[in-house]
Each structure stands twice: as structure tokens, then as C-alpha cells.
Amino acid sequence: EADIYQTPRYLVIGTGKKITLECSQTMGHDKMYWYQQDPGMELHLIHYSYGVNSTEKGDLSSESTVSRIRTEHFPLTLESARPSHTSQYLCASSEDRQLANYGYTFGSGTRLTVV
Amino acid sequence: GEDVEQSLFLSVREGDSSVINCTYTDSSSTYLYWYKQEPGAGLQLLTYIFSNMDMKQDQRLTVLLNKKDKHLSLRIADTQTGDSAIYFCAESPDSNYQLIWGAGTKLIIKP
Numbered sequence: 343e344a345d346i347y348q349t350p351r352y353l354v355i356g357t358g359k360k361i362t363l364e365c366s367q368t369m370g371h372d373k374m375y376w377y378q379q380d381p382g383m384e385l386h387l388i389h390y391s392y393g394v395n396s397t398e399k400g401d402l403s404s405e406s407t408v409s410r411i412r413t414e415h416f417p418l419t420l421e422s423a424r425p426s427h428t429s430q431y432l433c434a435s436s437e438d439r440q441l442a443n444y445g446y447t448f449g450s451g452t453r454l455t456v457v
Numbered sequence: 458g459e460d461v462e463q464s465l466f467l468s469v470r471e472g473d474s475s476v477i478n479c480t481y482t483d484s485s486s487t488y489l490y491w492y493k494q495e496p497g498a499g500l501q502l503l504t505y506i507f508s509n510m511d512m513k514q515d516q517r518l519t520v521l522l523n524k525k526d527k528h529l530s531l532r533i534a535d536t537q538t539g540d541s542a543i544y545f546c547a548e549s550p551d552s553n554y555q556l557i558w559g560a561g562t563k564l565i566i567k568p
Contacts, residue, residue: 348499375555382543384560385500432499445490445547445556448499 345369348433348449355423355456363418363452365433374416375446377432378402385432391416423456430454463546463559470567475533477562479546482527486548489522490556491531494543503531503544533564541566 346367355361367374376389377400387400391410405427406420416435420427430453434446461481469475481489487508492500506513506520506529513520519532533540546559 382561382563385545385558387555390555434500445488445492445502445505445549446500448492448501450499451497453497 346433346435346447346449348431348452350452351450352453353455355454357422357424357456359423361420361423361454363431363433363454365416365418365449366414367416367435367447367449368414369435369437369447370413371435371437371447372413373436374410375434375436376400376406376408376416376418377434378404379430379432379451381430389418423454425456428454428456461546461548461557461559463544463562465560466563466565468565468567469536471536471538473536475531475536475540475564477531477533477544477546477564479529479531479559480527481529481546481548481557483548483550483557484524484527486550488549489520489529490547490549491518491520491529492545492547494545494561496542500545536564536566538566540564 349364372393374391377385378388379385386402388404389408391397397408408418430451432451433449436446463479490505491503493503494500517534521530543561543563545561547556
């Protein structure tokens with residue numbers, strides 16, 4: 343059973359709206375990640391965090407922003423949604439790699455459609 | 458730079474073995490992973506292998522690692538329709554906590 347939760351599962355929203363995609367994990371992981379993925383395509387890292395008050399941009403430029411005020415919560419915000427933001431957004435978390443061999447744990451994703 | 462490469466598609470008949478291949482570039486990678494993604498879902502860790510191992514077997518899954526050639530493969534025995542998914546290879550370079558991902562191989566099962 344997944345210990346990392348993303349809401350909403352699906353979202354259809356109009357251009358120009360502000361949206362926040364939620365991601366929460368109950369595993370106490372320090373490290374969290376947001377990926378953008380078009381259906382059936384490769385993963386693109388857009389944001390990551392190594393702990394509270396730590397956020398970094400990933401390899402793919404994104405107009406979204408993130409915050410990490412609590413260990414378990416890593417929301418992603420789009421201030422003004424555009425059709426080009428239509429995609430699937432995947433959240434993941436991981437333990438310190440010295441302790442864990444298990445890579446990342448992923449949420450089920452949010453499928454965003456901007457009309 | 459760091460790069461992980463996979464073929465985009467693999468088509469096999471139900472009941473046959475599937476072999477999905479991956480090459481990576483960072484010889485310092487400590488762990489290598491295979492993830493499975495079913496349609497519309499997130500990624501699920503399938504198996505992983507530590508870099509000092511050559512092979513790991515888990516039921517129908519066999520992972521082979523050739524460190525000299527930086528080649529990783531995933532063999533699925535007796536492939537079933539439920540194995541239809543995209544399989545991602547990933548490496549864990551020693552220098553940071555981020556996984557480097559392949560583009561994914563879509564496994565298509567023919568009846």
C-alpha cells in the first residue's frame with residue numbers, strides 16, 4: 343500500500359487559474375521530488391527537496407513553484423495554468439541512500455488538463 | 458555526462474520470456490533499479506541490484522548486471538498480459554541522491 347499520496351488524482355482546469363497539487367508522505371523521508379511526465383514518455387525532474395526549507399529546481403525548466411514547510415508535505419503550485427502545463431505530475435520520496443536500497447517511492451500521480 | 462539508455466518498445470508473445478535491456482554511463486553507480494509503470498499510474502519499484510552483484514533472481518524476474526560493459530537487463534519469464542507496462546531503468550550515482558532515469562521500454566504482449 344502506498345505511503346505517499348497525491349491529490350487530486352485528475353484535474354481539469356481553465357487557463358489562467360492558480361492550482362496546487364498536493365503530495366504527502368507518511369514515511370518520514372527527507373527527500374522528495376516532483377516529476378513531469380507526458381503519457382508513456384520519459385520522466386523529467388522539475389523540483390526536489392532534501393529537507394524542510396530546502397527546495398531546488400530540477401533539470402526541466404518549469405513555471406511551477408514548490409514549498410517544503412513540513413517534512414511530510416511537498417505541494418506544487420502553478421500560479422497561472424496554461425495548456426502547455428497539461429501533463430502527468432508524479433511525486434516521489436526517498437530515504438538517505440546510506441540506509442535504504444529501495445530507490446524512490448512514488449505517488450499515483452495527478453493527471454492535469456488545462457483547457 | 459550521465460545517461461541511461463533503453464529501447465522504447467519490446468513486443469513478445471504471451472508465455473515467452475521478455476528481456477529488457479539498459480545501458481548506463483556512470484561506473485560509480487552503487488544501485489541500479491527497475492521500475493514498472495502501468496497505464497495511468499505512478500512508478501512501482503520492481504527490483505534493484507547492488508553494483509557488486511552479477512545477478513539477482515526474484516520469482517519470474519532475473520536481473521543481470523555487466524559492470525564492465527555498463528549493461529543491465531531484466532528478464533521476465535513466462536510473460537503474462539499483466540506484465541504489459543512501461544519498464545524504467547535507473548541508476549544511482551554515488552555523488553548525489555538523485556536517480557538517473559532511462560526513457561522507459563514499453564512491453565507489448567501479443568496473444
